[in-house]
Amino acid sequence: MCSGCDRPGTTYDHLSPRRFEFVPLWGCMVVLLYHMRRVDCRTCGVRVEAVPWGVGKHQLTKAYMLFLAHWARKLSWQETARSFRSTWEKVCQSVEYVVQWGLEHRQLGPITAIGVDEIQYARGHKYLTLVYQIEQQCTRLLWIGRERTTESFAGFFTLIGKELAQNIEFVCSDMWQPYLAVIREQCSQAIHILDRFHIVAKLNAALDQVRATEARRLVRDGYEPILKKTRWCVLKRKANLTEHQRFRLRDLLRYNLQTVRAYLLKEDFQQLWEYQSPHWAGKFLDDWCAQVMRSRIEPMKKVARTLRSHRALLLNYFRAKKQLSSGVVEGLNNKAKLTMRKSFGFRTFRITEIALYHTLGRLPEPDVAHRFY
Numbered sequence: 583m584c585s586g587c588d589r590p591g592t593t594y595d596h597l598s599p600r601r602f603e604f605v606p607l608w609g610c611m612v613v614l615l616y617h618m619r620r621v622d623c624r625t626c627g628v629r630v631e632a633v634p635w636g637v638g639k640h641q642l643t644k645a646y647m648l649f650l651a652h653w654a655r656k657l658s659w660q661e662t663a664r665s666f667r668s669t670w671e672k673v674c675q676s677v678e679y680v681v682q683w684g685l686e687h688r689q690l691g692p693i694t695a696i697g698v699d700e701i702q703y704a705r706g707h708k709y710l711t712l713v714y715q716i717e718q719q720c721t722r723l724l725w726i727g728r729e730r731t732t733e734s735f736a737g738f739f740t741l742i743g744k745e746l747a748q749n750i751e752f753v754c755s756d757m758w759q760p761y762l763a764v765i766r767e768q769c770s771q772a773i774h775i776l777d778r779f780h781i782v783a784k785l786n787a788a789l790d791q792v793r794a795t796e797a798r799r800l801v802r803d804g805y806e807p808i809l810k811k812t813r814w815c816v817l818k819r820k821a822n823l824t825e826h827q828r829f830r831l832r833d834l835l836r837y838n839l840q841t842v843r844a845y846l847l848k849e850d851f852q853q854l855w856e857y858q859s860p861h862w863a864g865k866f867l868d869d870w871c872a873q874v875m876r877s878r879i880e881p882m883k884k885v886a887r888t889l890r891s892h893r894a895l896l897l898n899y900f901r902a903k904k905q906l907s908s909g910v911v912e913g914l915n916n917k918a919k920l921t922m923r924k925s926f927g928f929r930t931f932r933i934t935e936i937a938l939y940h941t942l943g944r945l946p947e948p949d950v951a952h953r954f955y
């Protein structure tokens with residue numbers, strides 16, 4: 583068969599033997615040696631033949647690449663290479679092949695709900711824009727864009743095209759301006775929801791800032807360092823505190839500190855999510871913001887101002903509550919972070935992209951005669 587057009591042709595000649603690595607058996611390397619034929623094709627001229635076990639110039643057989651890629655989802659790429667006496671590069675090639683095949687063969691639509699999120703990668707302030715499908719039946723990573731600009735997010739809409747974009751019913755995002763702008767422009771028909779996870783993260787960041795500033799001030803003014811090592815006591819959810827942390831927190835709450843007041847405001851805010859009706863949630867939100875504005879704690883006031891200016895989007899959360907399971911974006915975000923942490927070899931955008939699609943993309947895989955896992 584001609585590798586150019588997949589049609590049969592007559593043999594032109596044989597090349598010197600080529601090695602194809604197969605799945606190792608009982609820890610022994612398995613290699614297939616084969617004299618590739620060249621085909622005298624009527625349309626393509628003289629071409630190397632196509633073989634069912636291999637792809638292009640790859641040294642590994644398809645079955646072996648699928649095998650390595652499968653394990654690379656569970657182990658780090660380095661561990662995968664070590665376990666099967668291969669190299670990091672070969673594992674990378676395998677994952678790349680599987681991902682590329684998957685991206686070419688995946689079905690994109692229909693899409694009813696998406697979530698957009700940014701994530702830091704490499705070192706320093708480099709960001710990626712990740713777009714997820716977040717329906718109950720299907721949660722997967724759809725798109726990765728460089729940076730977190732209007733252009734990177736707009737790239738997603740170029741990929742899916744107008745028709746799919748117009749059928750999106752829900753969009754979850756954080757309060758990042760460029761994303762908000764793209765959503766307004768590209769799918770104005772969708773209900774736009776500010777994700778709970780991002781709001782809680784903002785509150786926690788403000789609280790952390792208050793705590794750090796106050797801790798420094800106490801030390802500077804010569805007070806007892808009561809705020810030392812309390813970071814997680816105030817940031818963690820109450821249910822997740824250890825015995826010791828719970829004790830520290832109870833102790834801390836006796837003091838009249840900005841940190842304590844900020845903490846109580848944050849805890850109070852959690853009630854918001856219990857509401858069923860957007861109307862009452864809105865009333866609670868207004869009261870809470872008013873209270874914060876009187877608190878004279880600047881970082882918290884900043885959050886309250888942001889929430890006020892996004893009030894309508896925030897209340898959409900309650901309009902869509904029944905259709906969307908909350909915490910999906912958070913879960914995917916954590917998985918993405920884990921994928922990047924597991925992979926100390928990932929420095930470039932390209933590798934990060936492949937790794938993320940591989941673990942979160944739910945991509946289809948090429949068929950092989952035998953599966954070894």
Ligand SMILES: [Zn+2]
Nearest residue numbers: 584587623626
């Ligand atoms: Zn041909």
